[in-house]
Amino acid sequence: MVDSGRLINDNALRREKKQLYLCGTYPNQYYSNSPCPSQQVCPNGGRYLNIGCSSAAQCTPYYSGKSTCINRCCCTVVESTTDTAHFGVCPSAQLSEVVCNKKSMCQSKETCMTGLCCTMTGNEWNLACGGLAALGSCNTAGQCPSGQFCSSSNYCCECPVGRSAGRCQNGVCPSGFSCASNGFCCASCPGNVMPYGACRNGTCGGRKRCSAGNICC
Structure with missing residues (x-):
């Protein structure tokens, strides 16, 4: 009810x-x-x-x-099988295996940083000289003021690659460096080949060794 x-x-x-x-x-x-x-x-x-x-x-x-x-x-979980041991390391920590000796050898949004094609971040000038800041930019003809070299990333540095060890002393430089034409002590890889990037915290990628001038050879 x-x-x-x-x-x-x-x-x-x-x-x-x-x-x-x-x-x-x-x-x-x-x-x-x-x-x-x-x-x-x-x-x-x-x-x-x-x-x-x-x-x-x-x-x-x-x-x-x-x-x-x-x-x-x-x-x-799928694990990556890519072997990255042969990759070089850009200043931004990006991995790269594309070698270069000038910017035009890289893609449009990349630049050549000490022998490696690296994606541009806008901070290249601050690391262009073997991890040190550039002295300026190269002109359209790829030239710098007297006593400077135009690097592979189109920035002016004391050395063609890497960082200098200061001015030569009566033509003498520290071990691993030689006196460049501008009077600065500069380094290079054996055979004058392009480095495989600049050292990052003393280490290199691609099974290379951190050499004088902070370059990977």
Whole structure:
């Protein structure tokens, strides 16, 4: 018998139905709020392990390599196979394997920084001379004021490559340097080949060695 003097809230009697999906294969089945993956490739490029999860740690017992939890499902992690050991390092820490001896050898948004084509950042002048600031810019003819060299990045420096060790003393320079035509002690790689970038904190990429003048040879 319905009590006409009291309203019944039907919403309170309703129960929200929640659809769950049974995914995976026995015995590694799990319930998911979203449809089971129809393909075996995870969003990160790895493959589905058909194991449910709420954290990456729950995936490790089921895979010997690196794994992670994506959308409540365990996925393998694709590891890069690119060998970067042969890459040189730009002043910005960008890796490069494109060698050069002048700016025109690089792409339009790149410049030649001590023998490597590097993406321009706007800070090239501050590191143009073997990691030291440039003395100025080369003119359109690729020339600098007397006593300066136009570097591969079109900036004026005391040396053709790298940084100087100061002025020559009666034609004598520290070990690893020689007296350049402008009277400064400058360094070069064996055979006068272009360096493979400038040293960064005393280290080089491409299996090169940090040499006198802060250049990678």
